[in-house]
Amino acid sequence: MWNVIKTRFSQGCRTSDFPDGPSGLPERFRGRPVVSSKPCPQGCAACAEACPTRAIRTSERAAVELDLGKCLFCTECVTACPDGHISYSTDHRLAASARADLVMSGPEARLARALDAQARRLFGRSLKLREVCAGSCNGCEAELAALGNVVFDLSRFGVQFVASPRHADGLVVTGPVTGNMRAALKATYDAMPTPKLVIAVGACAISGGPFAGSPQAHDGAESTVPVDLYIPGCPPHPLTVLDGLLRLLGRLPG
Amino acid sequence: MSPTSRFRMLRNGGAQQLSAVPVVSAAEFRETVLRAAHSGLRLSALYARPAKGKTGLCAVLADDAEGVLYVLFSEATDEFRSLTADLPQAHLFEREIAESSAIRVDGHPWPKPVRRSLPDSAAFFREEGAEVHEVAVGPVHAGIIEPGHFRFQCHGETVHHLEIQLGYQHRGVEALLAAGPDKRGVFLAESISGDTAVGHASAYCAALEALAGVRAPLRGEALRAAALELERLANHIGDLGAIANDVAFLPAAAFFGRLRGEFLNLLMSLSGNRYGRGLVRPGGTAFDLPKPMAVDFSARLARGRTDLLAIGKLLFDSASAVGRFDETGTVGLRAAADLGLVGLAARASGLDLDVRRDHPHGLYRFRHIPVVKGETGDVYARAMLRYLECLRSLDFLEGLLPDLPGGPALAPCPAPRPGLIAVSLVEGWRGEICHVAETGRDGRLALYKVVDPSFHNWQGLAMALRGGEISDFPLCNKSFNLSYAGHDL
Numbered sequence: 001m002w003n004v005i006k007t008r009f010s011q012g013c014r015t016s017d018f019p020d021g022p023s024g025l026p027e028r029f030r031g032r033p034v035v036s037s038k039p040c041p042q043g044c045a046a047c048a049e050a051c052p053t054r055a056i057r058t059s060e061r062a063a064v065e066l067d068l069g070k071c072l073f074c075t076e077c078v079t080a081c082p083d084g085h086i087s088y089s090t091d092h093r094l095a096a097s098a099r100a101d102l103v104m105s106g107p108e109a110r111l112a113r114a115l116d117a118q119a120r121r122l123f124g125r126s127l128k129l130r131e132v133c134a135g136s137c138n139g140c141e142a143e144l145a146a147l148g149n150v151v152f153d154l155s156r157f158g159v160q161f162v163a164s165p166r167h168a169d170g171l172v173v174t175g176p177v178t179g180n181m182r183a184a185l186k187a188t189y190d191a192m193p194t195p196k197l198v199i200a201v202g203a204c205a206i207s208g209g210p211f212a213g214s215p216q217a218h219d220g221a222e223s224t225v226p227v228d229l230y231i232p233g234c235p236p237h238p239l240t241v242l243d244g245l246l247r248l249l250g251r252l253p254g
Numbered sequence: 255m256s257p258t259s260r261f262r263m264l265r266n267g268g269a270q271q272l273s274a275v276p277v278v279s280a281a282e283f284r285e286t287v288l289r290a291a292h293s294g295l296r297l298s299a300l301y302a303r304p305a306k307g308k309t310g311l312c313a314v315l316a317d318d319a320e321g322v323l324y325v326l327f328s329e330a331t332d333e334f335r336s337l338t339a340d341l342p343q344a345h346l347f348e349r350e351i352a353e354s355s356a357i358r359v360d361g362h363p364w365p366k367p368v369r370r371s372l373p374d375s376a377a378f379f380r381e382e383g384a385e386v387h388e389v390a391v392g393p394v395h396a397g398i399i400e401p402g403h404f405r406f407q408c409h410g411e412t413v414h415h416l417e418i419q420l421g422y423q424h425r426g427v428e429a430l431l432a433a434g435p436d437k438r439g440v441f442l443a444e445s446i447s448g449d450t451a452v453g454h455a456s457a458y459c460a461a462l463e464a465l466a467g468v469r470a471p472l473r474g475e476a477l478r479a480a481a482l483e484l485e486r487l488a489n490h491i492g493d494l495g496a497i498a499n500d501v502a503f504l505p506a507a508a509f510f511g512r513l514r515g516e517f518l519n520l521l522m523s524l525s526g527n528r529y530g531r532g533l534v535r536p537g538g539t540a541f542d543l544p545k546p547m548a549v550d551f552s553a554r555l556a557r558g559r560t561d562l563l564a565i566g567k568l569l570f571d572s573a574s575a576v577g578r579f580d581e582t583g584t585v586g587l588r589a590a591a592d593l594g595l596v597g598l599a600a601r602a603s604g605l606d607l608d609v610r611r612d613h614p615h616g617l618y619r620f621r622h623i624p625v626v627k628g629e630t631g632d633v634y635a636r637a638m639l640r641y642l643e644c645l646r647s648l649d650f651l652e653g654l655l656p657d658l659p660g661g662p663a664l665a666p667c668p669a670p671r672p673g674l675i676a677v678s679l680v681e682g683w684r685g686e687i688c689h690v691a692e693t694g695r696d697g698r699l700a701l702y703k704v705v706d707p708s709f710h711n712w713q714g715l716a717m718a719l720r721g722g723e724i725s726d727f728p729l730c731n732k733s734f735n736l737s738y739a740g741h742d743l
């Protein structure tokens with residue numbers, strides 16, 4: 001006992017300052033990409049060609065379009081662009097409410113919107129989530145599990161992961177939805193009481209990620225269940241997930 | 255004739271002409287592999303491969319004492335007499351061959367699919383008797399974990415048998431990799447098992463470099479090794495926290511959970527991602543570690559060590575925690591060797607193997623890391639080994655960081671040469687990661703085989719439960735902490 005108390009003192013309080021303080025993310029952290037709205041040189045598609053997941057579209061008239069839902073944050077496009085039109089910031093805020101809001105064609109971000117007043121009344125101060133891994137690499141699970149540690153401490157916001165879909169308000173899906181997990185994912189969704197939310201976490205759950213197009217998988221959660229919140233990343237940083245959840249609940253400003 | 259004279263020899267991270275690998279009949283293949291295995295070699299990979307429009311076999315055996323690998327092909331064949339009864343470590347490889355190729359494996363004691371068809375469609379092993387009952391768990395579990403199905407046959411509280419049926423995470427990784435080399439390849443490798451992104455990406459890149467006939471610059475190799483040890487530290491410490499949590503020793507669970515993050519954050523400072531994604535690239539590493547960063551890392555590692563020692567003492571000085579670890583989930587030396595366990599789980603049972611020492615590649619050729627092993631093969635041994643390996647990795651990093659080799663971290667990696675087979679082994683935090691790549695006449699990949707350490711070790715977990723209680727399962731499971739994604743590919 002004495003030992004526990006002594007160690008408790010030496011370990012101190014480690015909970016992060018989120019959402020009030022700085023994120024403290026290091027310089028090399030790859031958060032929200034910054035896409036310039038300047039037109040590209042005629043015929044250049046260097047970024048699109050370098051991208052491993054076809055997340056970038058270039059066209060004759062418009063600027064680059066970068067789809068955060070497919071992006072692995074690998075920065076191959078940054079290296080490929082001869083004009084420096086793409087760069088990565090350390091901004092961890094990425095989540096969006098609509099699939100189309102993840103496609104960036106300029107510097108502005110369309111972040112997740114809050115639920116309507118009634119849903120916020122239901123979920124705003126107490127949100128219970130059930131997680132289903134549908135073919136992820138376990139990277140997204142690792143970050144979701146990290147939300148429970150003393151640093152991110154998800155439960156201080158009234159959000160908790162629960163053991164049964166019957167107790168859950170929301171379903172968190174990771175992975176591209178493998179053929180072998182599709183039925184289990186659907187059954188979990190059906191077992192939840194309404195109203196219910198679905199949150200797709202990670203490139204895999206949004207678009208299939210690195211496994212897009214695999215005959216063994218279904219290119220994301222939307223193949224099987226409707227999605228209310230998209231949290232991009234490979235995997236998303238715990239702060240990115242927290243930001244998405246709190247925005248959905250209307251607990252972060254604009 | 256020596257047991258290995260029929261094989262082609264190569265070293266970790268080496269390549270051989272496909273035409274130089276001996277091709278023998280299926281019957282001779284069986285006898286040769288068996289003889290070599292009984293002389294002390296270990297099966298690192300066994301898979302079906304195209305042979306003259308039909309299907310043949312390939313075996314990769316590791317001679318850990320001599321630090322060499324042996325490959326052998328079989329002629330095209332429709333049937334193969336199972337090795338499993340004589341060589342239990344072949345059991346899952348043979349099931350994989352049976353489900354993924356036209357080869358019929360005769361006489362396999364438990365011929366079920368591994369991952370391709372819907373996993374729960376085949377019957378489970380069943381014990382009969384008046385007081386025998388069955389407990390089924392999964393695929394969806396109660397926590398934030400990957401899917402898998404566990405079927406216990408119990409008598410009262412005692413577990414007689416546990417069958418682990420995986421495959422839910424099967425997303426077709428090998429086929430996608432075999433379509434390369436392409437710009438997606440290294441990202442797929444990082445996503446074989448997301449907690450081992452550095453390990454698998456390193457194995458993939460070493461295979462590509464072997465096929466291209468180049469080596470990454472030494473500085474790149476040093477940074478890969480640094481990242482691999484940081485990955486080991488983060489995961490081992492996370493597991494110690496999970497083990498503490500499962501014996502309800504919550505202070506240690508919370509402290510370890512936080513400390514794990516410090517090592518992930520080191521990887522993030524280096525690579526921009528908490529799991530080291532984006533760091534390892536064919537030809538070296540995409541990021542360098544400049545002097546001031548190395549100084550900062552050393553200071554953070556020193557603080558990490560102080561915390562690790564304090565929290566480790568807290569856990570291992572707690573008689574009630576250690577009492578729960580002792581003699582729970584024991585896998586004996588003989589069982590571990592027969593099943594072909596690798597990595598930490600094998601060392602906990604007393605097997606003396608570690609790729610970093612036995613088949614050194616990259617920086618491990620020049621900087622050594624002492625191997626620690628246990629004896630008892632129980633949860634205590636696996637927990638204690640995690641702790642001790644963390645200390646060894648810290649020593650390694652503290653020696654390496656102030657003394658990183660000079661030169662570039664990244665050099666070009668040309669396209670692969672045609673008609674080769676390359677094998678690369680990496681000691682990931684769970685154990686031996688084995689990648690085998692073959693190129694066709696056009697220099698494109700013709701085959702890509704991935705063996706995650708979990709593929710060898712899941713059967714170890716099943717054995718650990720025998721004679722234990724169902725309530726031991728979570729603790730045993732955490733003490734192994736195997737990958738579903740790495741197994742299911």
Ligand code: SF4
Nearest residue numbers: 051071072074075077
């Ligand atoms: S950072 Fe994203 S958009 Fe850019 S190349 Fe990588 S995956 Fe494609």
Ligand code: SF4
Nearest residue numbers: 136137139202203204
């Ligand atoms: S998005 Fe990335 S980290 Fe998440 S499951 Fe997919 S590959 Fe793994």
